[in-house]
Amino acid sequence: MSANPQFPGFLRTSIGRKWVVAVSGLFLIGFVIIHMAGNLQMFAATPDVINRYAYFLKTNPLMLWGFRLALLTAVAAHIWAALSLARENRAAKPVNYAVAGRKSRLHVTLASVTMVISGTVILGFVIFHLLHFTAQVVDRSYQEMETVLDGKAVHDVHRMVVAGFSKPLISAFYILAMGLLFFHLRHGAASVFQTIGIRDRTLSRVIESGSWALAAILFLGFSSIPVAVLLGVWKL
Amino acid sequence: MKLHLKIWRQPGKDHPGKLEMYDLDGLNPDMSFLEMMDVLNDRLTREGKEPVAFEHDCREGICGSCAMAINGEPHGPNDGATTCQVYLRSFKDGETLTVEPWRARAFPVLKDLVTDRSAFDRIMQAGGFISVNTGQAPDANAMPIGKETAEQAFDAAHCIGCGACVAACRNGSAMLFVAAKVSHLGLLPQGQPERKQRVRRMVEAMDAAGFGNCSNQYACEAVCPKEISADLIARMNRDYALSLVPKL
The missing domain is CATH 3.10.20.30 (Beta-grasp domain)
Structure with missing residues (x-):
């Protein structure tokens, strides 16, 4: 890249930063899809399935931390680029019309104008979620939950999740955050394609409905677990 | 009435x-x-x-x-x-x-309803042209261009530079205007020699003028009197990124 004198300037331009938001967003979408697929192992016939998966992740620290580092970089880049663009956008429109036009708002969805708000709440949620289930400091008793898997004592993730979601307020917060993720991705996933230049008249319909469907599947997939716990599918 | x-x-x-x-x-x-x-x-x-x-x-x-x-x-x-x-x-x-x-x-x-739209002129001066030697006008159809491409370029060339896209955008973004100008020349053979520097320079001039950034809500497309498609913004985004790829 250093061979290209244009490259550093790229990050200062409008389109350059839009690419940063899109590419980091695409990576994060990929992550949430994998995360959801991992979570859905809760519904497997035995708790061993998700416990084995968690054990596999924990015992491959190079892969785990490499992925965590990539995620952290993507999150930081996503927030930095999006906020710097949003700041400029506010400055570029200092005065609004006395009367709001109808045509100008035709395609402006609630989701698209609340990206910073939904993004901020999701960030807050992610921090709580990490303290809750990853660092396990919200309720330290999770650290002691163990089960026996193939003759070894391993962390009982299944039990921790059931215990975590048995508190209705925490479950409600998780479901609310997933609702906001649905909103964020409804606009965000479709926008990725526009920003990286894959969109035309015929594709746009597929992109719009595909993004909506993806956002909805993620919402339902993630929310199904706290809902199942609250409905008493698993007993502690 | x-x-x-x-x-x-x-x-x-x-x-x-x-x-x-x-x-x-x-x-x-x-x-x-x-x-x-x-x-x-x-x-x-x-x-x-x-x-x-x-x-x-x-x-x-x-x-x-x-x-x-x-x-x-x-x-x-x-x-x-x-x-x-x-x-x-x-x-x-x-x-x-x-x-x-x-x-x-x-x-x-x-004054009153008159705004200073010279920012558009500065964007055009940065790259909204092709450099050719002056002389006689070339013969019509001397350079064959496919029907589909000609239509696409013509659709983009419809832009009259009125600024309605900026006026409608909640971010005051000029990306539809710039995309139309970049695409109209970038689609035609005459526009190829300067294609990469054109998109870079026009985007830089657009940023320098204080326009906002597209947040993909397409109000521009809805109000455009020439019905320029926001798909051209996708094309510009692609062209811009490709312009940064070093020549192998």
């Missing part, structure tokens, strides 16, 4: 402005919106008052001068039409219309 007009009056660039009320009666529904403005200005002049400053030139929808927002809508309520192509029959008798200048930091108000 009768109309109540609330028009933005601002004596100069750094002066505060406000909406002022004017009542017009006896209007012909087949008058164009600009003819109605002429009627109003004629009356104001006869009353010894300052007429409303507004831009207009061709009055047939191809020059892009008649920039004004009617009820918050750049170029008014009609689809694919400039203000000069809006007729009073599009409104209800006795309706109140709010008329304002384009609102965007990059288009400062000079």
Whole structure:
């Protein structure tokens, strides 16, 4: 890249930063899809399935931390680029019309104008979620939950999740955050394609409905677990 | 017919402005919106008052001068039409219309409804051209161009640079305008030699002028009097990224 004198300037331009938001967003979408697929192992016939998966992740620290580092970089880049663009956008429109036009708002969805708000709440949620289930400091008793898997004592993730979601307020917060993720991705996933230049008249319909469907599947997939716990599918 | 007009009056660039009320009666529904403005200005002049400053030139929808927002809508309520192509029959008798200048930091108000749109000229000067030696016009069809490509380039070339896209955008972004100009030349063989530097320079000039950034809400496309598609913004985003890839 250093061979290209244009490259550093790229990050200062409008389109350059839009690419940063899109590419980091695409990576994060990929992550949430994998995360959801991992979570859905809760519904497997035995708790061993998700416990084995968690054990596999924990015992491959190079892969785990490499992925965590990539995620952290993507999150930081996503927030930095999006906020710097949003700041400029506010400055570029200092005065609004006395009367709001109808045509100008035709395609402006609630989701698209609340990206910073939904993004901020999701960030807050992610921090709580990490303290809750990853660092396990919200309720330290999770650290002691163990089960026996193939003759070894391993962390009982299944039990921790059931215990975590048995508190209705925490479950409600998780479901609310997933609702906001649905909103964020409804606009965000479709926008990725526009920003990286894959969109035309015929594709746009597929992109719009595909993004909506993806956002909805993620919402339902993630929310199904706290809902199942609250409905008493698993007993502690 | 009768109309109540609330028009933005601002004596100069750094002066505060406000909406002022004017009542017009006896209007012909087949008058164009600009003819109605002429009627109003004629009356104001006869009353010894300052007429409303507004831009207009061709009055047939191809020059892009008649920039004004009617009820918050750049170029008014009609689809694919400039203000000069809006007729009073599009409104209800006795309706109140709010008329304002384009609102965007990059288009400062000079007087009343007139804004300074020279930022667009600076973007064009940065790369909205092809460099050719002057001389005789080349023979028509000497350079074969596929029908599909010619149509696409022509669709982009329809842009009249009126600035409605910026005016409608909640971010005051000029990306539809720049995308139209980048694509119209970038699609044709004559535009290839400067294709990479064109998109880079035009994007840099756009950023320097203080326009906002596209957040993919496509208000620009909805109000564009030439119905330029926001798909061209996707094309520009792609072209811009490709322009940074080093030549192997």
